[in-house]
Amino acid sequence: MLKIHWFLPTGGDARDVLPTAPNANPRAPDLAYLAQVAQACDRLGYDAMLTPCGTGCEDAWLATASLIPLTRRIKFLVAFRPALLTPTLAAQMASTYQRLSGGRLLVNIVTGAEPAELARFGIHDDKETRYEQTGEFLEIVRGAWSGEPFSFTGRHYEVTDATTREPPDPVPEVYFGGASPAAEQVAADHVDVYLAWGEPPDMVAERVERMRKLAAAAGRDLRFGIRFHVIARPTAAEAWAVADRLLEGMDPDAIEAAQRDFAATQSVGQRRMAELHGGDPERLTVHPNVWAGIGLVRGGVGTALVGSYEEVADRIVEYQGLGFDEFILSGYPHLEEAYWFGEGVMPRLRQRGLLPDVESGSAPVFSFR
Ligand SMILES: Cc1cc2nc3c(=O)[nH]c(=O)nc-3n(C[C@H](O)[C@H](O)[C@H](O)COP(=O)(O)O)c2cc1C
Secondary structure, eight states: OOEEEEEOOTTOBOSSSSTTSTTOOOBOOOHHHHHHHHHHHHHHTOOEEEEOOSTTSOOHHHHHHTTGGGOSSOEEEEEEOGGGSOHHHHHHHHHHHHHHHTSOEEEEEOOOOOHHHHHHTTOOOOHHHHHHHHHHHHHHHHHHTTSSOEEEEOSSOEEEEEOOSSOOSSOOOEEEEOOSHHHHHHHHHHOSEEEEEOOOHHHHHHHHHHHHHHHHHTTOOOEEEEEEEEEEESSHHHHHHHHHHHHHTSOHHHHHHHHHHHHTOOOHHHHHHHHTTTTOTTSOEEETTEEOGGGGTOSSOOOEEEEEHHHHHHHHHHHHHTTEEEEEEEOSSHHHHHHHHHHHTHHHHHHTTOSOOOSSOOOOOOOOO
16 A cells, blocks of 8 residues: 655745745745645545654644644654754653654654754754764664663763653654665664655666665665655646746746755755756656656755646556655645645545545535525
8 A cells, every 4th residue: 555645834835836936825834724734634535744844844843733633633744853852852752742643643854964954953963973873863762662761872872761651652653864875874774764855766766776775784674755746637738737837936046046055965865856957947857747847946855746647646656666655745835736636646546456545535515506
C-alpha cells in the first residue's frame, strides 16, 4: 500500500508560488486556515500532514498540536532540528504528543544546511558535525522511548537514565531528508523513512540503490518517501494551463534572485534541485509529467507532478516501482489542490488497490428544486 501525505502551509499560502504575484491572494497561516487544510486532508484520506520547520513558518509542534482536537484521524509529520532540543526533552515531547493525539505523531528530523538560517537559532557547527550530532540524538531519543532508563556518552551528549513517563504508543516513526554523504549514513543507521525531493527517476533511483546497501550494511531496512508538488486535473491540458499560469506569476527578477541563493547553498539536496533547470524557463519538463517550474523561485522541493488524473496516478506508480511507498504532496493553494488530488487521483489509486478505502465514503446529496 502507498501512503499519501499532504503539506501543512504554516508559512502561509497563496494562489501563486510567490505570494507577491499580482493575483496571489495570500492567505495567513492562522489557526482557522490551517484547520481547513488539515480537515480537508483528514476527510479525503491523506495519511499525514508534513509540517516544516524554519524561521519563515510557525513552530511545527505548536501548530500541529493545536489541530489535534480539530481532526479525527490524520497524523502530523512534525519537522524539527535536533540541535535545538535536548534528546530527552524531544523524546518526552513526542511521548506526550502520542498520548494527547491518540498516536498521531510522526517526526521529520531536519539537520539543516543554510548557515544564515542556523545562525539565527545559535547553531554554528559545520554540517559534518551536525549530522554526527543528529546520529547521537536519535540514538538517545530511541533509548528514552524504550521503556528502560537509557544512558549514553558520546561526543555531543552525555545522558544518564533518560526515559519518559510512559513509552510512546506507537513509537513515532522517524523520517529524515538530506542528500549529502553524512546525511545518508545517519539515515542508514537510525531512521525509518528516508525522504528525497522529487528528482527524475534516473537521479533518484541511484540514491535509493545506494541507501538500501548502506542500510543493509548496518543491518537495517529503510522505507522511502518522495516529496513533490502536484497539479492534477481531469485533462492534461487543464493541468498544464495551471502550470503556465504559475509560471506567468514569477517575475524574472525573483527567478534571478532565487538562482543566486541556490548557487550559494550548502545543501546537496538543494543544489540537485536547482541544477535540474539552471534557472532556465525552457528546461522545466525534466521527465514526462515532472515539471521543475516551481523550483525557479522556491527553495526546497521545486518539482511538481503535472497531468491528468490518470497520468499523475501512472507517475506515482512509476516512482513506486523505484522503491517509494510514501508521497508527500502539496500545491498552490494547498486547500484546493488537496481536493483536486484527493478527489481526482486518490480514487484511481484505490481502484488499482494501492490505497486503502477512505472511511467516510460517498454520501447521498439531495438537490432541491
Ligand atoms: C522532504 C524533505 C523535507 C524537508 N524539510 C525541511 C524543513 O522543514 N526545514 C529545513 O530547514 N530543511 C528541510 N529539509 C532539508 C533537509 O532536512 C536537510 O537538512 C538538508 O537538505 C541538509 O542538506 P544536505 O542535502 O546537504 O544533506 C527537508 C528535506 C526533505 C527531503
